[in-house]
Amino acid sequence: MLKKERHDFIMRQINLHNRVLTSDLVQLLNVSEDTIRRDLQELVDMGLLFKVHGGALSKSYHSSFDDSTVYARDSKIIIAKKATNLIKDGMVVLTGGGTTILEFVKQLPESIQATFFTISPLVAVELAKYNNIEVILIGGLFSKNSQITYGGHVITQLSEIKADLCLMGTSAIHPEEGLTDTDWEINQLKKAMLAASKKSAVLCISEKLDIALRLKVCAIESISYLVTELDATDEALSGYTIKSLNIL
Structure with a gap:
């Protein structure tokens, strides 16, 4: 090669x-x-x-301020706009980090009234721009690689939360293998986030569909919503059409 x-x-x-x-x-x-x-x-x-x-x-x-380096930003904006429809006044929302979640925050209605817990300092900074959103940053060890907090202290705090909705990105998603990743600490963190929420939404560009990595986070059946830039009826999503999963 x-x-x-x-x-x-x-x-x-x-x-x-x-x-x-x-x-x-x-x-x-x-x-x-x-x-x-x-x-x-x-x-x-x-x-x-x-x-x-x-x-x-x-x-x-590594930055919430430079949109020029965001990969597939147009697709992520479509995903973000779809995902904002899941947020209602009075909700308690838990988020991960990453560029798609950051784009979601930027697309929220100015008037939304909600409480957001997040493990991402960059997401917290963006959320703080909204007058009617209470922002709670979950503290712990800080990952320079993933730009989020992690570790036992974070997982303990998550166990004390019951959010209405968890929003997270993913490195890979597959109809049979579910959500997967390559980082053990991040996997444990995502599992704790899912356990701390009544419902969950995975936001990902279609290029991450049908990919399986080494470490399993959860099965497809554990996810409430899958949000991509594709139309919900797109053939590429046919393998994800199961009773418990809403495709947006």
Whole structure:
């Protein structure tokens, strides 16, 4: 595989999952670890990503203020506008982090009255712009990679909440494998968030459909709403049409 093809592959993985592991890229591309490290460094030098220990991160994952680097932003705006219809006055809402959730917050009606718990400082900053929203940032260890709080203290706080709705993004979703990820700590956090909520909504671009990663978060049946940029009747969503899942 040519260098440009490797670079394109790496950037697609970064854009879809916000982060990649060097060890995964070695296996997926069938090249040496040194080759992947050089590729990542070259992409860093081009200003396309952040290199961290063990892998790399998307640039768009680290700022709520620079929309120009957000991958598939037009699709995420469509998703965000759909998801805002789930929010009613007086609700208690729990959110994760990531660019799709940030876009959702930016699309909320100015007059909405609700209480939002979040594990994302960036999301909390955006929510604080609304006069009638009470914002509660759940504190704990801070992940420099994912830009969210995590760990036992966060999970303990989540166990004391019963939100009306949990909103989260995902790295991958599959009809049989459900929600999956590659980070153990993030998986445990997402499980705790789902347990702390009466209903849940997963917001994801269609490019993340039909993908399964190593660690399972939950089955499809555990999700209340799946929100993509596609029409609910799109053929790509046919495998997700089950009794317990509402597709928006």
